[in-house]
Amino acid sequence: MHKMHKTTAKHCKRFLVMLLVSCLFSANLYAPMASAEPVTTAQLAQQDDLTTQRDQIKAFLAREEVRQQLLDQGVPATQIEQRVNAMTDQEVRGLYQRIDDLPAGGSILGIALGLIVIFILLDMAGATDVFPDV
Amino acid sequence: MGKTMLRIRLLQVPFRLLRCAVLLACGLVCACQSAPQSKELASNWPIPLATAAMVDEVPFFAQDRYQCGPAALATVLVASGLEITPAALVDQVYLPGRQGSLQVEIAAAARQHERVVYQLAPELSVLLTEISAGNPVLVLQNLGLNSLPRWHFAVVKGFDRDSGELLLNSGLIENYRVAMTIFERTWARAGHWGITVTPANRLPATATATEYLSSLVDLEVSNSDFRVLEQAYQTGLRKWPDNIGLLMGYGNLLLTGEHYPQAIHLYRQVLELQADYAPAHNNLAQSLLQDRQPLAAQNHARLAVNYGGRFSELYARTLDEINSTISREGSN
Numbered sequence: 001m002h003k004m005h006k007t008t009a010k011h012c013k014r015f016l017v018m019l020l021v022s023c024l025f026s027a028n029l030y031a032p033m034a035s036a037e038p039v040t041t042a043q044l045a046q047q048d049d050l051t052t053q054r055d056q057i058k059a060f061l062a063r064e065e066v067r068q069q070l071l072d073q074g075v076p077a078t079q080i081e082q083r084v085n086a087m088t089d090q091e092v093r094g095l096y097q098r099i100d101d102l103p104a105g106g107s108i109l110g111i112a113l114g115l116i117v118i119f120i121l122l123d124m125a126g127a128t129d130v131f132p133d134v
Numbered sequence: 135m136g137k138t139m140l141r142i143r144l145l146q147v148p149f150r151l152l153r154c155a156v157l158l159a160c161g162l163v164c165a166c167q168s169a170p171q172s173k174e175l176a177s178n179w180p181i182p183l184a185t186a187a188m189v190d191e192v193p194f195f196a197q198d199r200y201q202c203g204p205a206a207l208a209t210v211l212v213a214s215g216l217e218i219t220p221a222a223l224v225d226q227v228y229l230p231g232r233q234g235s236l237q238v239e240i241a242a243a244a245r246q247h248e249r250v251v252y253q254l255a256p257e258l259s260v261l262l263t264e265i266s267a268g269n270p271v272l273v274l275q276n277l278g279l280n281s282l283p284r285w286h287f288a289v290v291k292g293f294d295r296d297s298g299e300l301l302l303n304s305g306l307i308e309n310y311r312v313a314m315t316i317f318e319r320t321w322a323r324a325g326h327w328g329i330t331v332t333p334a335n336r337l338p339a340t341a342t343a344t345e346y347l348s349s350l351v352d353l354e355v356s357n358s359d360f361r362v363l364e365q366a367y368q369t370g371l372r373k374w375p376d377n378i379g380l381l382m383g384y385g386n387l388l389l390t391g392e393h394y395p396q397a398i399h400l401y402r403q404v405l406e407l408q409a410d411y412a413p414a415h416n417n418l419a420q421s422l423l424q425d426r427q428p429l430a431a432q433n434h435a436r437l438a439v440n441y442g443g444r445f446s447e448l449y450a451r452t453l454d455e456i457n458s459t460i461s462r463e464g465s466n
Contacts, residue, residue, distance in 0.1 A: 040386060086355070088355045105234050106200040
């Protein structure tokens with residue numbers, strides 16, 4: 001029940017964000033005259049391929065989603081803004097919906113006993129390097 | 135009831151053993167697999183490379199429980215001249231839910247500390263070249279197997295051809311000596327991922343102009359300090375003075391920072407190299423307009439529109455804006 005509430009709330013939030021973003025972008029579209037802009041370095045380096053407004057909305061939503069994912073992964077709310085803002089659009093797209101599967105360099109502790117034996121054998125064979133001290 | 139459970143448990147035992155055996159077999163197959171780059175280096179050492187090298191003044195931070203990410207990042211940041219501890223980086227890169235750190239966040243955090251993050255080509259010889267040049271390399275390894283990954287960040291800081299070993303600061307061990315072949319296997323399982331983290335006045339030894347420019351574009355997202363970015367562009371331009379991408383990037387930085395005469399100078403330099411380069415005409419036109427030279431601006435905006443290309447919509451808007459400025463000023 002609680003979970004259902006959470007999902008509905010999430011969907012509502014998502015819908016509202018989408019609505020807001022669409023308004024924002026379409027307001028820009030119907031502005032009397034769009035201001036002139038330089039060709040950015042990101043565009044020249046072909047890192048910024050957000051050519052259509054649809055792409056821009058997608059990028060915006062992906063960033064929202066990554067914020068939520070970091071929160072779900074236990075990152076304190078006070079750190080989320082700084083961490084997400086430090087990422088490029090490409091990096092955000094790389095993380096989006098993959099945060100559970102991407103490599104996370106961490107500990108080499110906490111392996112089941114049976115596996116320890118296997119890894120010691122493999123370490124000795126030079127295939128792995130789980131126990132550098134051995 | 136208890137008996138049935140016991141029976142099921144007992145039945146599971148052979149399956150578990152089988153699984154272990156399969157894993158072991160997979161691992162042994164991996165071990166037998168060659169480490170092609172190390173083998174190549176052993177038989178054919180690149181001539182310009184020293185036979186042994188070590189970066190001095192690489193600090194060692196023993197990692198806390200799950201935090202090889204902050205420890206490895208602090209190692210390269212301090213080596214690059216910054217004063218910082220792993221504890222101060224935990225808030226920027228540690229992901230509690232994964233009990234580890236992601237590559238993306240390691241890179242983003244280094245950029246926030248005013249460092250250029252350059253992703254190296256996936257070759258051992260490139261790592262060795264960087265170490266010879268005094269740049270320790272932050273690497274991701276998979277110390278386990280593909281089917282049972284153990285992701286780990288470490289810093290490679292030295293090598294010795296004769297012993298065939300690399301020198302790492304890794305986890306709880308300072309000066310960990312590991313055979314290149316073993317390192318190569320664990321590194322290959324993590325996609326040969328390695329980065330240098332350098333201050334803005336220093337270029338990675340193996341950098342190419344195109345990739346360096348990408349690094350600077352990323353740096354600008356995480357760090358808006360004009361001084362740092364300017365120094366990074368100047369460092370690149372010292373090595374590649376005629377690189378259009380870097381000249382444009384530096385020009386754009388100056389334009390955004392409202393240093394119009396200098397931006398104008400940069401865009402003109404690009405046009406001397408390639409007279410029909412539309413983006414330079416467009417951005418020059420905008421700098422000239424800001425510098426109150428509307429007629430010269432109009433001239434370049436027209437050229438941009440004429441040459442056209444991928445950003446032709448932008449060029450049309452620039453020309454519109456300049457035209458309306460001129461007619462507004464004319465009627466005043």
